[in-house]
Amino acid sequence: xxxxxxxxxxxxxxxxxxxxxxxxxxxxxxxxxxxxxxxxxxxxxxxxxxxxxxxxxxxxxxxxxxxxxxxxxxxxxxxxxxxxxxxxxxxxxxxxxxxxxxxxxxxxxxxxxxxxxxxxxxxxxxxxxxxxxxxxxxxxxxxxxxxxxxxxxxxxxxxxxxxxxxxxx
Amino acid sequence: xxxxxxxxxxxxxxxxxxxxxxxxxxxxxxxxxxxxxxxxxxxxxxxxxxxxxxxxxxxxxxxxxxxxxxxxxxxxxxxxxxxxxxxxxxxxxxxxxxxxxxxxxxxxxxxxxxxxxxxxxxxxxxxxxxxxxxxxxxxxxxxxxxxxxxxxxxxxxxxxxxxxxxxxxxxxxxxxxxxxxxxxxxxxxxxxxxxxxxxxxxxxxxxxxxxxxxxxxxxxxxxxxxxxxxxxxxxxxxxxxxxxxxxxxxxxxxxxxxxxxxxxxxxx
Numbered sequence: 001x002x003x004x005x006x007x008x009x010x011x012x013x014x015x016x017x018x019x020x021x022x023x024x025x026x027x028x029x030x031x032x033x034x035x036x037x038x039x040x041x042x043x044x045x046x047x048x049x050x051x052x053x054x055x056x057x058x059x060x061x062x063x064x065x066x067x068x069x070x071x072x073x074x075x076x077x078x079x080x081x082x083x084x085x086x087x088x089x090x091x092x093x094x095x096x097x098x099x100x101x102x103x104x105x106x107x108x109x110x111x112x113x114x115x116x117x118x119x120x121x122x123x124x125x126x127x128x129x130x131x132x133x134x135x136x137x138x139x140x141x142x143x144x145x146x147x148x149x150x151x152x153x154x155x156x157x158x159x160x161x162x163x164x165x166x167x168x169x
Numbered sequence: 170x171x172x173x174x175x176x177x178x179x180x181x182x183x184x185x186x187x188x189x190x191x192x193x194x195x196x197x198x199x200x201x202x203x204x205x206x207x208x209x210x211x212x213x214x215x216x217x218x219x220x221x222x223x224x225x226x227x228x229x230x231x232x233x234x235x236x237x238x239x240x241x242x243x244x245x246x247x248x249x250x251x252x253x254x255x256x257x258x259x260x261x262x263x264x265x266x267x268x269x270x271x272x273x274x275x276x277x278x279x280x281x282x283x284x285x286x287x288x289x290x291x292x293x294x295x296x297x298x299x300x301x302x303x304x305x306x307x308x309x310x311x312x313x314x315x316x317x318x319x320x321x322x323x324x325x326x327x328x329x330x331x332x333x334x335x336x337x338x339x340x341x342x343x344x345x346x347x348x349x350x351x352x353x354x355x356x357x358x359x360x361x362x363x364x365x366x367x368x369x370x371x372x373x374x375x376x377x378x379x380x381x382x383x384x385x386x387x388x389x390x391x392x393x394x395x396x397x398x399x400x401x402x403x404x405x406x407x408x409x410x411x412x413x414x415x416x417x418x419x420x421x422x423x424x425x426x427x428x429x430x431x432x433x434x435x436x437x
Contacts, residue, residue, distance in 0.1 A: 036330055067232060067257075067356070068231065068232030068257075070231065070232075070415045083329070085415075086231065086415045088230070088231055088232050088257040089257065089286065090257065090258070090286070090312065091230075091256075091257045091258040091286060091290070091312045091324055091325050091326055092256070092257045092258075092286040092325070092326035092327065092328055093231050093255065093256055093257045093326070093327045093328070093415065094327070094328045094329070095329050095330070097330070
């Protein structure tokens, strides 16, 4: 765990981003988070969306991998809190929900051939976990209402949220 | 007298309810549409039992590719329906020898159960281990139900925000000729060890005295965890299938022909 913290800190420094390490999952400080474990990187009215390290850790349960990502069509409309795609891990699918409403302007077609990009757990050493937040994005959305971002969590709130959620089980 | 509670009633106090829907020969496409709708729009827990389906049908998981998983030439020739379902997992061919049992639950329905793939798989395997006690050497082999190392039950799941579904197709009996429509999958459990279908699978009827016994014992076992309430299919209002990109769908003949043409091109 300590060596992972050091390694993560060095990578964060290289990428010039702040990170907050909670439990076994990594949370990036400059992003917003939904209660269904999606992250959002905001740039004006553009939102890049992916699933968090915690999501893939708890869903995939550390011993499996993502084998398929269902992507929406470009120009599809997405609504906050509603599913727009899915992730499959061996036998199970899980919805990916949109943290914001708007129009899909780009999808990460790399995920079609390499679904593992989304699956960057440090417990699977062959994949660099930082790819999840850089290459593992799923869609880019032109937001209809940037005010919706106020209902999302920041990194500290999200870390507290999933620790409380984990403690319930 | 009315103030006294029987032991059975006392035991049931505090158990969550589960609606039990028993069906016979409902087409698998209709069953899957119903399950997806109940998963996404109902707030109740459900157990769905469908004793057989009406015709041999191939059912792939959400990411299934026909060219990789099925023998397209014979499937097209014999007009075998091919479905892509909303849950993950592999490809099966189901028919009148298949028994389907599905659980749709709220994420907090079972105390202490984490609503993630492996805990759910483990919980269901414990339930069926109890059901099948004395009838064979039951195992959960990776994600399959098996007697020793012979698979008789295939599983798949979908987990959404507040609910999950775990559904199983049980091979009560099967026609080996139907298995020839399926290719050997490239993504297979390790315990399969590249065995062909005939050496990998087994028939439940060779282990369990009767289908009705298996179903009744499953329902009884459920009663340890839920207050089971019978439900009729007619009581569920008919609505259009839930429409998400990864919803269950029947592949068209054109889609299968396009896959076959593409496969032939690649072979040249």
